[in-house]
Amino acid sequence: MRRVLVIGDGAREHAIAWALERSGAVVGALASHVNPGLEGVARRTGGRLFLGKVTDPGLAVKAAEEFSPELVIVGPEEPLFSGVADALRERGFRVIGASKRLALIEMRKDFARSLQWKYRIPGRLIYRVFKSAEEAREYSKYLGAVAIKPVRQAGGKGVRVLHGDVRYLDLDDAYRRSVEDVLKHVLQYGDADGAVLVEEAVWGVEFTIQALSDGETLFFFPPVQDNPHAYEFGVGPECGGMGSISPLPFLEPEEVEESRRAVEASVRALQSETGERYVGVVSGQMMLTARGPVIIEYYSRLGDPEAVNALYLYEGDAYELFSLAADGKLHKAEQRFKSEFTIVKAVAPVGYPLKRDLARGRRVHVDWNAVRKAGCLVFFASVEERGGAYVTLGSRALEILAAGASPREAYERVERCVSAVDGDGVFYRRDIGSPEYMLAMAAAAEKARRVYKWRRARGLGGRVLVWEPGAGVTEYSL
Template sequence: MANVLVIGQGGREHVIAWKLKQSPHVDKVFCAPGNAGTAEDAINVDISATDSERLAAFAEENDVTLTVVGPEAPLVAGIVDTFQSRGLTVFGPSKAAAALEGSKSFCKEIMRRANVPTADHWVFTDPTDAVQFVQEREETPLVVKADGLAAGKGVSVCSTKAEAIEAIHHIMTQKAYGDAGRKIVIEERLVGQEVSILALVDGKTIVTLEPAQDHKAAHDGDTGPNTGGMGAYTPAPFATPELIDEVIERILIPTVHAMRKNGTEFQGVLYAGLMLTAQGPKVLEYNVRLGDPEAQPVLMRLKSDLYEILLAASQGKLRDLPELEWDPRSAVCVVMASEGYPESYESGHPIRGLGEAAELPDTKVFHAGTTLTDGKVVNSGGRVLGITSLGESLSEAKRKAYEAVKCIRWQGAWCRKDISDKARD
């Protein structure tokens, strides 16, 4: 029986730990540092997700067979390299390969070499040059992005020149995201439906997961500021088998080849955020880990053994696996957030009704920003819970998820009310 270590403390890590625990091959699942939810479904370990040396030592001391790295920050910092240098099996890309998410300009360069369809873009290291560029252009919608990691918040979708210039100053002059904004990428704004295609890659073989759609904007109708994601659902009906085939052929395979030719072979999750434009699918960005909250509904539907899958991927043996099995039902995840998110918010409020929600059929409450204080579950982050339900249709899964949402209360709790409505089930 295997011991597994999951690194991270969000909703994505909770669903990974929960799913790994279901494997008949797995004995113990450790989660570092985890949250109040992983404390129920796994064994929390009080080590920061970015303390790679201590985490590797823990894996050695506890006979960990497989380590799964959830969030992007430790991946970009090189945690996989640390584990591999000690001969430990770890699922996730190397530091050099994780630059696909860690640097938007590097990502664009790889896409250019791979001839992958994406938005036209321009890179700047000087705010004066960036502002001049915007001023001299025609009035067209633009997207301004911090080059480095900004927890999903370093992207401004701008309708006017004035908004774009304000975004440049916010990122580069006011240093809203610190060093992540020393370089920026300005892109043309793409129009269409957004969809997330997540694939497991072992360097050579690519296995796609069921497509999902995230909801980035804070409020109903896709209004308000960008967040890390306010909910997700799967399947996404417009992500047809034909579209998936096109994405694999035109986007994923060329990217994996380009990464190998670049000397940065990719192993881990390759997450393509796509815009389905009138000219076909175009890549908005790549992430190098499972999406959060997309991981919750996607893994809720996965019937195959996640431990076997991730172990095979980390050993370069994905081609030996049988085809993945999926629950044919739909899944909807609704994120409950703290008042004030994505800006500043108060934490430490006790959360009520978790037991009541847990008793509802086909529903699981995944914890993200929670912790235990004096034996009580309290909110400790901006995105607090991901209430995820299965249903025979998307509308039924949505109804069940919001039924569970109604059970749960804490001071300032809120959520979007329209998760999955884009699918018009």
């Protein structure tokens, strides 16, 4: 029998469970709250919902021992960082999820960057790691436009981009505040030195390449684009992601292929470095730039909401796919995807992401008839069902997927479905996937494309020298 335990409690995990239900699996889940989506799948398939802290390896083992699954799928990154996949494997479970050491590729940005340079993985950025704001500031003066990031993944928090004009602007105060914020953030976790990474800032179009890895072969999903700004028009604070689209008509097939090769090379490098097989999901957060595709960062899991697009588009049997990955037989997986365009939109409570206390306890209603009529799928995230309504717990409430033959058709459909959701204070981003959005992305991609193609054809720009007065010149070969 196909029995699967899913660890995690967001819309991504609901989407995984949804896909497994379609392939006839009995689905159990370990979640920190009663996600109505996971609960529904568990109920319908004869599975079970375990409640508890998803980052606790002991609890995960206990749930697995009670549920006796053939396969365990770990959704979010934090359980991977805390060794949930390792603990389960030690007890003999088949697991989709990177080990703690392999998941370092997401958790430690300094580790990921050093791996890229050591193994000469294409699409790498010039970077350096610092222990103090002062040192970081000094270096960034000579690097040009920079991004400052915590060396430890912190749920997207603490990333600051300061463009080259910063010197002219002399935003010293803002800069120092950024670095100090980042340091503070990293220290909270207690598993990384207080350190920040300064790297080149690049411009272009971002996209995510998601893949399943069995330790030998990578199985790629269609490219997805996420939208991390919380508010309309792509402004405002960074959040988990307010919506995603897939596939991406503004990318050329060769660009997707080049990005996939870069992710593949990264996994090979990671395996050589650690001596472990990577069995789980790996994703490259890419950007198409004037240098071609570059890797901004890695995920050791599916993105959220990107997972929703990917799992919907996969036309094969999801259980079979995950199972082949766990057995090292991904080369046998069916490469079938729907030829549809998908848009996912997150609906979040007002207050998210900065005022979580205000974002809690808001009631959300879904007009299911309208959703069904329009033909959308709803995936639950940070809500619980109480008295016929969904009550928010502080993070994104739900994610709505619509598909269509064209971006415009999917957009019109998703907008109809989002309007079937209301409540006392929720918001979403109307702009994601709109015709104007698609045009703007195509224009930005074309701008970057013309430059990198031109420069590659002429062999320009491969050598960069970073000169720090007094300290000397460092040569980088890109």
